Amino acid sequence: MNSHEHETESAERTQETMEEMYVNMGPQHPSTHGVLRLLLKLDGEVVTEVIPYIGYLHRCHEKIGENRIYTQIIPYTDRLDYLASMYNNWGFVLTVERHLGIAVPERAEYMRVILGELQRIASHLIWLGTFGLDLGNFTIFLYCFREREKILDLFESVCGQRLNYAFYRIGGMPLDLPDSFVADCKAFLEWFKPRLPEYDAVMTDNIIFQKRVQGLGILDPKTAINYAISGPVLRGSGIKWDLRRNDPYSIYDRFEFDIPVGTSGDVWDRYMVRRIEMEESVKIIEQALQGLPSGEIIAKMPKKLKPPVGDIYSRVETPRGELGFYIVSDGSEKPYRYKVRSPTFVNLSVLPVIGTGCFVADLVAILGSFDIVLGEVDR
Amino acid sequence: MTPDEVIETIKSQFGDAVKASEVKGVEARIDIHPEKNYEILMALKGIGLDYLNCLSAVDRIASGELEVVYNLSSLSLPTKALVRARVPREDPIIRSVASLWGTADWHEREAFDMMGIRFDGHPDLRRILLSEDWVGFPLRKDYQDERLVPYEPV
Numbered sequence: 001m002n003s004h005e006h007e008t009e010s011a012e013r014t015q016e017t018m019e020e021m022y023v024n025m026g027p028q029h030p031s032t033h034g035v036l037r038l039l040l041k042l043d044g045e046v047v048t049e050v051i052p053y054i055g056y057l058h059r060c061h062e063k064i065g066e067n068r069i070y071t072q073i074i075p076y077t078d079r080l081d082y083l084a085s086m087y088n089n090w091g092f093v094l095t096v097e098r099h100l101g102i103a104v105p106e107r108a109e110y111m112r113v114i115l116g117e118l119q120r121i122a123s124h125l126i127w128l129g130t131f132g133l134d135l136g137n138f139t140i141f142l143y144c145f146r147e148r149e150k151i152l153d154l155f156e157s158v159c160g161q162r163l164n165y166a167f168y169r170i171g172g173m174p175l176d177l178p179d180s181f182v183a184d185c186k187a188f189l190e191w192f193k194p195r196l197p198e199y200d201a202v203m204t205d206n207i208i209f210q211k212r213v214q215g216l217g218i219l220d221p222k223t224a225i226n227y228a229i230s231g232p233v234l235r236g237s238g239i240k241w242d243l244r245r246n247d248p249y250s251i252y253d254r255f256e257f258d259i260p261v262g263t264s265g266d267v268w269d270r271y272m273v274r275r276i277e278m279e280e281s282v283k284i285i286e287q288a289l290q291g292l293p294s295g296e297i298i299a300k301m302p303k304k305l306k307p308p309v310g311d312i313y314s315r316v317e318t319p320r321g322e323l324g325f326y327i328v329s330d331g332s333e334k335p336y337r338y339k340v341r342s343p344t345f346v347n348l349s350v351l352p353v354i355g356t357g358c359f360v361a362d363l364v365a366i367l368g369s370f371d372i373v374l375g376e377v378d379r
Numbered sequence: 380m381t382p383d384e385v386i387e388t389i390k391s392q393f394g395d396a397v398k399a400s401e402v403k404g405v406e407a408r409i410d411i412h413p414e415k416n417y418e419i420l421m422a423l424k425g426i427g428l429d430y431l432n433c434l435s436a437v438d439r440i441a442s443g444e445l446e447v448v449y450n451l452s453s454l455s456l457p458t459k460a461l462v463r464a465r466v467p468r469e470d471p472i473i474r475s476v477a478s479l480w481g482t483a484d485w486h487e488r489e490a491f492d493m494m495g496i497r498f499d500g501h502p503d504l505r506r507i508l509l510s511e512d513w514v515g516f517p518l519r520k521d522y523q524d525e526r527l528v529p530y531e532p533v
Binding site: 054055058060062063066223225226227228239241246247311313315322324326328336337339341345346349350353378379 | 429430431432433435437438448450454457461480481482484485486493506507508509510517518
């Protein structure tokens with residue numbers, strides 16, 4: 001045997017030991033943020049195929065909705081995206097209000113914006129903390145939960161709940177803000193603003209973090225639109241699209257705020273978009289507190305709510321993207337069909353495309369940058 | 380392009396396939412024959428409605444049909460479109476649009492899972508939320524689960 005043949009043989013032997021294999025990531029894996037199972041086809045450390053399996057948290061949300069009257073559905077929407085319950089309530093009541101043609105009182109609109117944007121900050125804080133945890137940064141996790149706790153205290157003072165609020169009503173809000181709320185909220189914002197540079201110190205300016213995520217998991221704008229991606233993931237890909245600005249609902253057209261966008265669509269851009277959005281939400285809350293009028297908080301509503309025959313699709317910009325409700329009414333007290341278009345269900349469907357070809361450890365970072373909530377994916 | 384122009388364009392290209400149409404605000408609502416769904420949606424995508432917000436299905440049990448609903452919009456135009464196609468309940472089959480929009484893949488799998496609509500040409504039509512061995516389609520109005528015991532007061 002000459003040396004050339006010998007080389008070929010050893011190459012073949014190496015090939016044998018490098019055969020591809022399947023590995024389950026999840027459903028009980030800590031970095032899948034819930035019960036998501038990813039079936040990975042691996043070539044060594046490189047992921048050659050990602051097959052997501054979802055549905056572990058399926059609880060017949062839509063079927064339950066068809067058997068409840070409209071007001072009874074509100075508490076169920078809390079459990080969709082349990083990190084942004086206020087915003088889910090809002091999406092649902094807005095859809096019914098639009099179908100009924102109800103005008104919501106001014107004060108209720110301002111309350112909705114204030115609570116909705118506080119919820120956006122709280123949701124982004126959870127994301128930032130757990131994303132840092134995925135990448136081995138424990139400090140940011142503790143920082144974020146410290147701040148979120150104060151927001152939950154504010155919510156508790158308003159509605160008595162800390163996670164699932166069921167606080168929005170069709171036509172307005174059920175309770176007025178407590179007397180101390182405006183002062184408490186302003187104090188929180190003043191306290192919160194100097195905390196953002198602290199996050200920069202441990203994350204944004206951290207060269208290890210930068211090297212870890214820059215250029216990773218690139219989602220180009222064309223694929224993003226093809227997969228109907230929305231929210232910070234879409235803006236990370238460089239598309240300036242925010243429903244608060246582009247398809248305005250409620251009173252968002254009265255406030256001045258910027259829409260941060262990324263340039264290359266990598267994990268870093270998605271990180272920066274959410275990081276800057278927290279500042280923008282602070283701006284919106286400050287303006288809303290400034291303009292908060294007094295007056296009614298709920299419109300005159302009939303005792304029995306029977307929306308006219310017809311269907312409507314309406315959407316809001318939650319912290320995770322476009323939350324749409326498609327409701328078909330047959331004129332009765334219950335919706336004939338109640339469909340939820342959840343942002344993370346749609347965002348997750350692009351993972352097999354951009355997750356292919358990266359390392360297993362990088363897949364954790366990419367998945368973390370998508371900010372999925374399985375309660376909403378599985379419904 | 381306004382909703383009226385959208386309807387005009389579709390009607391001029393696919394006259395017979397359009398059953399009914401109306402304009403509601405910025406939304407063009409078009410009811411179509413299911414055989415032409417792929418061509419009509421491709422035409423709508425071509426005129427700028429290239430963002431498929433949602434794809435859902437409704438059980439119209441009274442007329443013995445299942446309705447597939449496509450919600451389209453655009454990131455550059457204010458116009459939206461809602462396209463509805465009805466297929467018979469006994470043999471619900473419609474052409475898949477997963478080759479036009481990547482997002483349709485999972486939406487169609489969900490519609491198959493919950494309503495039993497078969498999407499012809501779908502790359503991987505499996506159940507998505509329920510387990511593989513589930514029997515029946517839960518969001519149909521006549522769905523009965525034999526494991527559910529009726530409640531009888533003592």
